[in-house]
Amino acid sequence: MTTLPHLNTCPPEAFVDTLRGIYEHSPWIAERAAAARPFASPAALKQALQAVVMAASEDEQLALLRVHPELAGKAAIAGELTAESTGEQAASGLNLCSAEEYATLHALNARYKDKFGFPFILAVKGPTGRGLTRAAIIANFTRRLKNLRGDEMAECLRQVHRIAEIRLNELLGVRHLFGPQVMDWAETLGAISDSDADLTCAYMTPAHRRTAAQLADWMRAAGMAVHVDAVGNVVGRYAAAQPEAKTLITGSHYDTVRNGGKYDGRLGILLPIAVVAHLDARGERLPFHLEVIGFAEEEGVRFRSTFLGSSAITGRFKPALLDQQDSEGVTIRDALAAAGHDPSTIGAIARDPASLLGFVEVHIEQGPVLLERGLPVGVVTAIAGSSRYAVELAGVASHAGTTPMGMRRDAAAAAAEIVLLVEGRCSGRGSLVGTVGQLEVPAGSVNVIPGLCRLSLDIRAAVDAERLAAVDDILAGISAICTRRGIEEKLWKLVEADAAPCAPALMDRLGQAIDNAGLPRFDVLSGAGHDAMEMAAITDVAMLFTRCGNGGISHNPLETMTADDAEVAGEVLLGFLRDLGSRA
Structure with a gap:
């Protein structure tokens, strides 16, 4: 069995050769990580390999993703996968898919590659290393198809690192205690x-x-x-x-x-x-x-x-x-x-x-x-302190077709302005964050100008003075918005917790x-x-x-x-x- 002391002391070419199967068809990762030896622990080795990938160019990262095989794809059916990939796909029963499951996976593979330009990558041995079910794999596939390309590329790289982590555990005989x-x-x-x-x-x-x-x-x-x-x-x-x-x-x-x-x-x-x-x-x-x-x-x-x-x-x-x-x-x-x-x-x-x-x-x-x-x-x-409020805005409900825009007292429009006020006041201010997590037009109708709107307000920061200053500004801003729009406001403080x-x-x-x-x-x-x-x-x-x-x-x-x-x-x-x- 390979040991960490051996990896720390062997010649660079032996280090690369020993780790050849850890990252799919990508020996350059081990080649660059060798310079960071010695590693204090398997976790440190994993971090060093990961750091190489994170520092690589986008073209190198894409090349790494593209050498990974599709799940239950043609290469798997033809027996052309690496030994590591073969074992991993088998651990989740991907070699035992029903005809319907094969068809679903093949369709998902095609849609995914067409959208993103690289294959779907998932550590099919999962969070525990024992294997995901086929249903879980398909659900994961379906959910991630909704991601943006940049987010999905980052997620694929994380999955590559998880695959490498599991393979390193097996190579080094890592025994987990907890x-x-x-x-x-x-x-x-x-x-x-x-x-x-x-x-x-x-x-x-x-x-x-x-x-x-x-x-x-x-x-x-x-x-x-x-x-x-x-x-x-x-x-x-x-x-x-x-x-x-x-x-x-x-x-x-x-x-x-x-x-x-x-x-x-x-x-x-x-x-x-x-x-x-x-x-x-x-x-x-x-x-x-x-x-x-x-x-x-x-x-x-x-x-x-x-x-x-x-x-x-x-x-x-x-x-x-x-x-x-x-x-x-x-x-x-x-x-x-x-x-x-x-x-x-x-x-x-x-x-x-x-x-x-x-x-x-x-x-x-x-x-x-x-x-x-x-x-x-x-x-x-x-732990950030927080201030939470419930806000109720009362305007006048009136006909959406007959009330001119300049004569409206629209509670929802005031609420929309308040949402943007919170976003603007809390953006770019370090630990300060502001959220309107609830927004409701009670008994709203498509052809009625909203006469009532309720919303929540949640302001948090690591420094209480920054949070309280933001709260003061936001509450003052709400009053100004409501005065200008002819809206009656009511506020209830729900939580005041210090950092x-x-x-x-x-x-x-x-x-x-x-x-x-x-x-x-x-x-x-x-x-x-x-x-x-x-x-x-x-x-x-x-x-x-x-x-x-x-x-x-x-x-x-x-x-x-x-x-x-x-x-x-x-x-x-x-x-x-x-x-x-x-x-x-």
Whole structure:
């Protein structure tokens, strides 16, 4: 079996020859990467090969794509593929297609090549390396045909790198400690849902309680003492040898949005469980207590109130929320009681800040930044603060055919101007972003000038002063637009959350763990809210982002990541824990 030390020390021509099958018919990639030796890890080798492709000319990149065979194409049927491609296509059963599936794939291949000028490329062994189904391949094919050419070329190159990653794993005999287990656990949890059609796991539903029970079982099997607290948090404790030691908390949420993805929140619970299981199997204890918490609620889907789980840990849970009702009139208090919890004891959940070393959360990025840079992980610098408003605009509904343009009080036209105001004020301003995500003309009709319009407003930034200045300008702009157009405005503030900067010392330790894994540190802002925002009220926090696939999409069934990226995140988290232990 080939080893990394051999690749680091062999003559350049031997290095190129050994890696000849990694990138399809493209030995120039290994030739250029050889100059970057030695590589500290297989991950570092993968990054070096990828860097060569990213630095190549567009003509070279296109040539790389064009030497890849079509899926279930003529070359596959004729047995003319490389051994690597033959094995990969067989792993997904593409050699066993029905006549209808062959016809579908051949038609898709033709449409795709006609549109983009290169063959469709997909790592058919998939996120786990075990193979996608033929149905999943066809669905992926169909979806990506809708992409723009530049986006699709970038996606094909990413798929080429994923294929190379899987081939390198096989060549070097890479053994994963964490990634496949995390992916399998995520699949198990993804099958527990409030809905038969999608993944929805809302607070204190039967699916939510089943998910909690499953997490508790895995925590116990990993060697932790486990309990489910009064708000539904699943808490696993991996105790230090010394009872008086301080506690580091890690974890994330296990509830989901409606029709959500399998990794949002849950990665940050499952990965630490896998790491603790590894420590326990080795008989290795840390000089601090490690708590893995599956926070019961973060998304606000059922009761429209977020961070119920982490706010109980920080002591900031508001008892008045217990009377909040869902769409069926069930209160949080009733839901907790039905699940066997005592809401009156929620106050006792709060942790003493003096007992804590900090909080670290692992989370999928939920965006495309790491993906576009070809990086598996990144260090979060801060979680953006946010201001959210509901806006109602009242004009005058009147006949679309008889009311002159200059005499209209059109609420939708005012809303359109407001959308552009938000876009203009928030563009090109660093971390500042603004979104009108909801836009409604109630009871609108094709031949009636809109007399009423409702919209949402969401402004976020890493620096609170920048966000608040933008909010002031936008609200003033809305008033000016409405005055000019004769529109009555109403605004309701829904959320005002301060930004949460991550602790530099903890960030540096995550960065050092990434460096020790042979990868470059990259810092990234979180535009989404996380439980770490709430935990920052009582202790130092840090976050490790893991790359999202499919363009960085999240809160969506297409949300994805790979076992290899989960493995890297596990190595970084383990290194972080050991480093923190050496200085505790």
